[in-house]
Amino acid sequence: MTAPSNIYPTAALKALDAAHHLHPFSDMKTLNEEGSRIITSAEGVWLTDSDGNRIMDGMAGLWCVQVGHGRAEIADAVHRQMCELSYYNTFFKTSHPPAVALSEKLAQLAPAHVNKVFYCSSGSEANDTVFRMVRTYWDQMGQPDKKVIISRWNGYHGSTLAGTSLGGMKAMHGQGDLPVPGVHHIDQPYWFGEGGEMSPDAFGVQAARELERAIDALGEDNVAAFIAEPIQGAGGVIIPPGSYWPEIRRILSERDILFVADEVICGFGRLGRWFGSDHFGLDPDLMAIAKGLTSGYLPMGGVLVSDKVAAGLFEKGGEFFHGYTYSGHPACAAAALTNLEIMEREGLVDRVADDIGPYLQARWRALADHPLVGEARMTGLMGALELVPDKADRTRAFADTGTVGTICRDLSFQNGLVMRAVRDSMIISPPLVLSHDEADYLVATAKKTLDETYAVLKKDGWLD
Numbered sequence: 001m002t003a004p005s006n007i008y009p010t011a012a013l014k015a016l017d018a019a020h021h022l023h024p025f026s027d028m029k030t031l032n033e034e035g036s037r038i039i040t041s042a043e044g045v046w047l048t049d050s051d052g053n054r055i056m057d058g059m060a061g062l063w064c065v066q067v068g069h070g071r072a073e074i075a076d077a078v079h080r081q082m083c084e085l086s087y088y089n090t091f092f093k094t095s096h097p098p099a100v101a102l103s104e105k106l107a108q109l110a111p112a113h114v115n116k117v118f119y120c121s122s123g124s125e126a127n128d129t130v131f132r133m134v135r136t137y138w139d140q141m142g143q144p145d146k147k148v149i150i151s152r153w154n155g156y157h158g159s160t161l162a163g164t165s166l167g168g169m170k171a172m173h174g175q176g177d178l179p180v181p182g183v184h185h186i187d188q189p190y191w192f193g194e195g196g197e198m199s200p201d202a203f204g205v206q207a208a209r210e211l212e213r214a215i216d217a218l219g220e221d222n223v224a225a226f227i228a229e230p231i232q233g234a235g236g237v238i239i240p241p242g243s244y245w246p247e248i249r250r251i252l253s254e255r256d257i258l259f260v261a262d263e264v265i266c267g268f269g270r271l272g273r274w275f276g277s278d279h280f281g282l283d284p285d286l287m288a289i290a291k292g293l294t295s296g297y298l299p300m301g302g303v304l305v306s307d308k309v310a311a312g313l314f315e316k317g318g319e320f321f322h323g324y325t326y327s328g329h330p331a332c333a334a335a336a337l338t339n340l341e342i343m344e345r346e347g348l349v350d351r352v353a354d355d356i357g358p359y360l361q362a363r364w365r366a367l368a369d370h371p372l373v374g375e376a377r378m379t380g381l382m383g384a385l386e387l388v389p390d391k392a393d394r395t396r397a398f399a400d401t402g403t404v405g406t407i408c409r410d411l412s413f414q415n416g417l418v419m420r421a422v423r424d425s426m427i428i429s430p431p432l433v434l435s436h437d438e439a440d441y442l443v444a445t446a447k448k449t450l451d452e453t454y455a456v457l458k459k460d461g462w463l464d
C-alpha cells in the first residue's frame with residue numbers, strides 16, 4: 001500500500017489522527033478537541049491542506065526547508081540512490097560513495113579549520129554526540145576533570161536526554177528530571193525581554209561576561225565546553241546585541257575550553273552565509289548540523305569537527321564508542337548532496353545576504369510601527385515580532401504568557417500564513433527561495449493578522 005494522502009475526508013483524517021497519533025510538543029487533550037490541520041501537499045513556499053486551502057509556509061517547515069517544497073530533483077536523487085544502494089552501515093571499516101562525497105562537500109563548505117564530520121539522523125542526536133565527544137576529547141587529552149558543559153537558559157539543543165539537558169527550557173527540564181549532572185546554564189543575551197534599562201551593547205557585554213564568571217566559578221579545569229546557537233531559534237529568534245559575540249570570543253580565546261556552535265538552524269544559508277559561525281566570526285571547535293542540511297527531505301544530522309578536536313580524539317588511537325545505525329545513511333546523504341547542489345547552483349546563500357534578506361528585513365522591521373509590536377527584528381531570513389500591551393514600555397508583558405501569541409498564530413493560519421508563536425512573539429523563518437512577491441504577501445498577511453489580533457484584544461479587554 002502506498003502512503004494515503006487525502007483519500008479520507010478531512011473529518012475522518014482528524015478523527016483517526018486524534019485516535020492514534022501522539023504529536024510532538026502538543027497538549028493532546030486540547031489538540032484532539034480541535035483536531036489537527038492536515039497538510040496534504042506543498043510546492044515552493046506554499047502548503048495545501050486537506051480542505052484545499054493554500055497557506056504560505058513562513059517557517060520553512062520547522063526551520064529546515066531551505067530550497068522550498070516539492071523539488072523532484074531531490075526525490076529523483078534519493079530514488080536513484082535507493083535503487084543502487086538503499087542502505088549500508090558505516091561501522092566496521094565500511095563506507096559508501098554518498099557518505100564520502102557528502103563529507104568532502106561539508107569539509108569544503110565549513111570553516112577552513114573544520115574538515116571532518118560525524119553523522120547522525122537529527123539535531124538532537126548531533127548534540128548527544130557533542131555531549132559525549134567533548135568529554136571524551138578531554139579524557140584523551142589527559143584532563144579527565146574537564147567535564148562541565150556550559151549552555152544558556154532558553155537555548156534549544158533538541159529533545160533527547162542530552163539535548164534537553166544542554167537546552168535551557170525549564171518546562172522541558174521539568175519532565176524526566178533533567179538536566180543530567182554536569183550542565184551549567186547561564187543567562188541568554190535577550191535584550192528586549194531582559195535588558196532592563198541597559199543599552200543593547202552594554203547588556204550584550206554583561207550577558208557575555210556571564211560565561212566568564214561561570215568558567216571562573218566552576219574552575220577552568222572543570223569545564224569541557226560552551227555550547228550556543230549563533231541566534232537562538234526556538235527560544236524566540238533571540239538576536240544578540242552586536243557586542244555579545246565579540247566579547248564571548250575574547251573570553252574563549254583566554255580560556256582553554258571547547259566552543260560548540262549549534263548550527264542546526266543558522267547553518268545552510270539561514271543568515272546569508274553557509275554557517276551562522278561565518279556570519280558572526282565564531283571560530284567553533286564543533287558544529288552541530290541538521291535541518292537545512294537536507295532541507296528536511298530526509299532526516300539527517302551531523303557534527304562537524306575541527307582539526308584540533310579530531311586530532312585530540314583520534315591521534316593516539318582507541319575507539320570512540322559511539323554511532324547510530326543510520327550514521328551517514330546513503331539515501332539521506334544523496335538528499336543532502338542534491339540539496340546543497342541546488343543551493344549552490346541557485347546562489348541561495350548569497351541571495352539571503354544580498355537580495356531577499358535585505359528586502360524582507362526592511363519590510364518586516366517596518367511592522368514595528370504597529371501598535372501591538374514592541375520590536376520587529378530579523379537577521380538573514382529569521383525574524384521575530386514582540387507583541388506588547390504598551391509600546392512605550394518594553395518591560396510590560398501580556399498576562400497569561402502565550403495566550404496572545406496563540407490568538408495571533410491562529411489568525412495568521414486562517415489568513416494563509418504560518419507564523420509560529422513563542423511566548424507572545426511571532427516568529428518567521430521562510431524558505432530561502434522566497435520571491436519578492438511572496439515576501440510582500442508575507443508582510444501584508446502579517447500586518448492584516450496584527451490588525452485582527454489588535455481588534456480581538458481590544459474587544460476582549462486586553463488593552464487599555
Ligand SMILES: *Cc1c(COP(=O)(O)O)cnc(C)c1O
Nearest residue numbers: 122123124156157158262264265
Ligand atoms: C531543531 C533543533 C535541534 C534539534 O534537532 P532535531 O532534528 O529536532 O532533533 C537542535 N538544535 C537546534 C538549534 C534546533 O533548532
